[in-house]
Amino acid sequence: MLGDGGRKRAVVFRIGEFSRLTLVPVTTLRYYADLGILVPAYVDPETGYRYFSAEQVPLVNRLLVLKDLGLSLGEVKAVVADELGPDELRGMLRLKRAEIGRRVEEEQQRLDRVEARLRLIEKEGGMPGQEIVIKQVQAVRGLGCRDTVDQMGIGPMFGDVLGGVMMQGATPSGPPMAVYHDPEFDPAAVDMEVLIPTAAPPSGATPGGREIVECVVPAAEAAVTVHLGPYPTLGEAYQALLAWFSEQGRTVGGPAVEVYLTGPDEPGGPVTEVRLPIGA
Amino acid sequence: MLGDGGRKRAVVFRIGEFSRLTLVPVTTLRYYADLGILVPAYVDPETGYRYFSAEQVPLVNRLLVLKDLGLSLGEVKAVVADELGPDELRGMLRLKRAEIGRRVEEEQQRLDRVEARLRLIEKEGGMPGQEIVIKQVQAVRGLGCRDTVDQMGIGPMFGDVLGGVMMQGATPSGPPMAVYHDPEFDPAAVDMEVLIPTAAPPSGATPGGREIVECVVPAAEAAVTVHLGPYPTLGEAYQALLAWFSEQGRTVGGPAVEVYLTGPDEPGGPVTEVRLPIGA
DNA sequence: CTTGACTCTCCAGTGGGTGGAGACCCCATG
DNA sequence: CATGGGGTCTCCACCCACTGGAGAGTCAAG
Structure with missing residues (x-):
């Protein structure tokens, strides 16, 4: 041309x-x-x-x-x-369809979360002090015991179990934990399980007066928050968690777990993680 | 402890x-x-x-x-x-909200496209020969002329314009194009504009018998496809484009443009790009 | 031949991490 | 007090789909 x-x-x-x-x-x-x-x-x-x-x-x-x-x-x-045939192509596109669908879903949920957070900020005028996160917590294995005590007996029980575990010669592999088996907190009768995570738990003997056995905190999907401050103020964390559950339209799926990241002798009070499992 | x-x-x-x-x-x-x-x-x-x-x-x-x-x-x-204040945070989250909303929209559309493609594959058993792409084509400036001719006069018109432009000493900056101003193709009277893109167009003079003037193909968002094969088969490309418009529920927003990427003397026939602007 | 536009290769950086190599450290046990 | 095993350190490369730049070479018009 x-x-x-x-x-x-x-x-x-x-x-x-x-x-x-x-x-x-x-x-x-x-x-x-x-x-x-x-x-x-x-x-x-x-x-x-x-x-x-x-x-x-x-x-x-x-x-x-x-x-x-x-x-x-x-x-x-x-x-x-x-030049792969229409079958492979179809398969590939079907996979893509599923994947994109999942992504749309995810982004939609993220959008909902951003909007919820914006409403929260409008109402409260800032970020909350304690954040709530969903986590897949894995099972924790350790030594401890379960007992029903009144409110004043909680502290001594920790000392008792801790002493007993140490007496067994076991080495803690993480901070102490407690499981509160009662759905409602009754100050007069607290059904609680105290355990110290250990790597290879040797088995039973008796400390001050309770029997130490191997315990397991099961794996769970849980709403988790961390509370800074003395134990009497832990109720704030539970309030926030329960508010979150009702806001999300979810139900509590098991007993609450507390993880004592820091003991009560710290300046500024202890640091405690509170987990509330999410119902299936 | x-x-x-x-x-x-x-x-x-x-x-x-x-x-x-x-x-x-x-x-x-x-x-x-x-x-x-x-x-x-x-x-x-x-x-x-x-x-x-x-x-x-x-x-x-x-x-x-x-x-x-x-x-x-x-x-x-x-x-x-x-520690930026709640105002900045709110602003940031609002931006995020808009952004995520956009992304949800986009992914949703992508999902629709994948599903449309899957339906197409189910029906036709493979990928189509010619793909249709949406492009933002920018304006093209050049030399050419507009005339109404019958079907047999199209070829000569190209030769005429091309010769005239060359005679002006202009250097083509791209392949020749044509704009078909009639909404319907009437073999007896085709209102068409032929133009050769040039970088710095010098102005008017006459070639064989038509006046060469500066022409512009406007920028547009267009559905574009490329046709391989002789000109009488270009109808397939238009059919595919119009099917796409009706499937997408969109309307044609301007005259069709053809870009002659390759001349008719090639083995296997010419390569022609066909653009149909998308209505606002 | 010169000039300016075009093109080449190679390298680095993006974001949000993940994985490995090789060296160092901590702690509990013998 | 030596030793072993697991934990930790730094540094580097890799992922994806590009984008930008440096410095050198090429093409075409005047």
Whole structure:
């Protein structure tokens, strides 16, 4: 058309023209060429210049469409290079559909959380002091015992169990924990389990007066918060957790667990993690 | 508690214990520490060991919550470090809300496209030969002319315009284009505009018999496809495009544009890009 | 031949980590 | 007090899909 005198030379474009034709940036074209996804029709062995043919424009479009459907460049390469059949392609797209669906769901939930947080800020004028996080806590194995005591007996029980475990020669592998088996807190009769995590628990003997046995706190999905301050103020943490449960429309799925990250002798009071399992 | 003889030493955890407490991987804790997001309570200057205090557990939870709301680590750092007020935080969250909303929208549309493609594959048993892509095509400036000719006059018109433009000494900056101004194709009277893109267009003179003037193809959002094969088969491309418009529930927003990437003398026929603007 | 636009290769950086290599440290036991 | 095993350190590379820059070479018009 533009001269060429009848010699049959394929119509090729340099990378810049091709970029203008396809609206794909030059650097990206080079990147695709290096990855082998869009191999130039001809590469000058002297200069390294890449030349693309007009027939490659629809290939670029196919590539863009596949990318737009959410395929990674590796998958795109497999599709355009290996010419994989409609079955594999269908399978791949079904996977993508599931994956994108999941992502939509996730983002929607994230959006809900952001909106809840915004409402909270509007109402309270700032971030709350204690955050509530969902965690998949794994099971904890250790030594301890379960007993029903009144409110005043809680402190002594810790000392008792701790002393008993030490007497057994076991080495704590983490901070002490307690499980409160009563759904309601009754100051007169607290059904609680105190345990010290240990790596390889040797078995039973008696300390001050209670029997030390192997105990397990089961794995759970739990709403978790951390309370800073003396034990009488732990109720705030439970209030916040229960408010969260009612706000989320979820139910409590098991007994509360407290983890005593720091003892009561610290300046500023102890640090206590409170876990409330989420119902199935 | 564990001895310590009454000396006031803060309860600190090594990175592994802290990781177990917070369920954040050790490597990630180190990463956050390096970024200055979660600075250890104490770093041993001799060994470099990082020690975290129990008071930092709620800080980690706050961090996780913020990250979960979609903030980047940089933003999280700004929030936890600079203690920025509720106003900035609110603003940031509002931005996030908009951003996440956009992303939900996008992913939803992507999901729709994947499902449409899956339906297509089920029906046709494979990928279509020609893909349709949405592109923001920018305006093209050049030399050419508009005329109404019959079907047989299209070819000569190209030769005429091309010759005229060459005679002006202008250098084409891209492949020839044509705009078809009739909504319907009437073989007896085709209202078409032929133009050759040029960088700095010099103005008017006459070639074989038509006046060459400066022309512009406006920028547009267009559905684009590329057709391989002789011109009489271009109807397939238009059919595919119109099917796409009706499937997408969109309307055509302007005259069709054809870009002649390759001339008719190529083996295998010419390569032609067809653009149909999308209505506002 | 010069000039300016274009292209080449190579390297670095993005974000939010993950994994490994090789060296050092801590602690409990013998 | 030596030793062993597990924990921790730093540094580097890798993931994805690009994007930007430096410095050198190339192409085409005047």
